[in-house]
Amino acid sequence: AQSVAQPEDQVNVAEGNPLTVKCTYSVSGNPYLFWYVQYPNRGLQFLLKYITGDNLVKGSYGFEAEFNKSQTSFHLKKPSALVSDSALYFCAVRITGGGNKLTFGTGTQLKVEL
Amino acid sequence: DAGVTQSPTHLIKTRGQQVTLRCSPKSGHDTVSWYQQALGQGPQFIFQYYEEEERQRGNFPDRFSGHQFPNYSSELNVNALLLGDSALYLCASSLESWGALLFFGPGTRLTVL
Numbered sequence: 360a361q362s363v364a365q366p367e368d369q370v371n372v373a374e375g376n377p378l379t380v381k382c383t384y385s386v387s388g389n390p391y392l393f394w395y396v397q398y399p400n401r402g403l404q405f406l407l408k409y410i411t412g413d414n415l416v417k418g419s420y421g422f423e424a425e426f427n428k429s430q431t432s433f434h435l436k437k438p439s440a441l442v443s444d445s446a447l448y449f450c451a452v453r454i455t456g457g458g459n460k461l462t463f464g465t466g467t468q469l470k471v472e473l
Numbered sequence: 474d475a476g477v478t479q480s481p482t483h484l485i486k487t488r489g490q491q492v493t494l495r496c497s498p499k500s501g502h503d504t505v506s507w508y509q510q511a512l513g514q515g516p517q518f519i520f521q522y523y524e525e526e527e528r529q530r531g532n533f534p535d536r537f538s539g540h541q542f543p544n545y546s547s548e549l550n551v552n553a554l555l556l557g558d559s560a561l562y563l564c565a566s567s568l569e570s571w572g573a574l575l576f577f578g579p580g581t582r583l584t585v586l
Contacts, residue, residue, distance in 0.1 A: 395577075402477070402563055402577035403516070449515055459504060459567055460529055461575060463515030 361386040363450045365464035372440045372471055380435040380467045382450030391453040392433040393461065394424055396446045403449065409433060420444070440471045475500070477566050477578035485584045486554050494549040494581045498566030504528075505547040506575065507539060508563040516563055522547055523569055551583075559585045 363384045372378045384390055391410050395403040407418025414426040424435045435448060447468050451461040478497045486492050498505050504523045508516035518531035522541035536552045545566075551558055561582050565575040 400579075400582075402579045403565075405574060405576070408574065451515075459506065459521060459573060459575065460518045460531070461508075461516075462518070463508075465513075465515045 361390075361452055361454050361462050363452050363462060363464040365448075365450055365467045367467050368465075369468040369470065372469070374442050374471050374473055375439050378437050378440040378444070378469065378471070380448050380450075380469060382433045382435065382464060384431050384433060384450075384452045386452055386454045388454045392424075392426065393451040393453070394418065394422070394433075394435050395449045395451060395463075397449065397466075398446050406435070406448075440469075442471045442473060445469055445471045477564055477576050479562075479564050479578040479581050481581060482579070483582045483584075485586065487586050488554055488556060490554050490585075491550065491552045492554060492583060494551075494562050494564075494583070496547045496549070496564030496566075496578060498545050498547070498564075499576050502566035502568055502576070503545050504567045504569050504573070505541055505545065506565045506567070507547070507549045508565065508577075509533070510561040510563055510580070512560070519549070554585045556585050559583060 393408045394406040407416050409416045409426045417423045447466050449466050450464040480495045506521040507519040510516040519533050520530040525541045538550045541547045561580040563580045564578045567573040567575045
């Protein structure tokens with residue numbers, strides 16, 4: 360079965376500092392990996408995805424993620440955090456042959472403070 | 474482009490009742506998926522509709538059913554509501570092609586009392 364794990368329920372970072380939100384995955388095939396962000400009382404917004412190719416993926420709002428096959432990780436990063444980045448972040452995986460079904464992690468609450 | 478829209482925004486029901494949630498996909502999209510997001514949890518896949526048929530289903534009981542109309546809009550029906558059905562129900566639309574990106578609606582907040 361496919362799964363993703365987000366080991367941190369909450370990440371706190373000061374504005375201007377780099378941020379990392381961790382994600383590890385477990386799949387039997389080749390993974391498609393995604394990051395989504397959710398603001399209060401809103402649906403999920405797509406940030407970026409990895410399908411194949413370059414292990415460093417750049418996405419919306421200055422976010423990027425690094426695919427590491429040996430560590431089965433797909434950590435979300437941003438060089439300089441903004442207060443407006445404070446939100447709930449979800450990692451998700453889809454596998455070949457799994458249709459368009461996404462399996463989500465439990466989410467990480469990011470809090471960026473002044 | 475209106476994006477994915479869902480109605481109603483909020484809904485309060487009592488145990489044993491039935492509920493219908495509605496979703497209109499993003500323009501040009503032909504596939505609709507439904508997810509349940511319980512408080513403090515990640516979204517869980519319920520099912521997916523394409524060409525008016527359920528194509529894939531998650532681990533949800535038969536109380537959860539759906540429908541897709543010829544205009545690609547969709548409904549999620551839940552019968553015999555339980556307290557545990559209280560959640561945010563998210564609709565996502567996409568194109569049928571493999572690897573297509575999912576676009577999510579704002580969700581319907583269902584509270585079962």
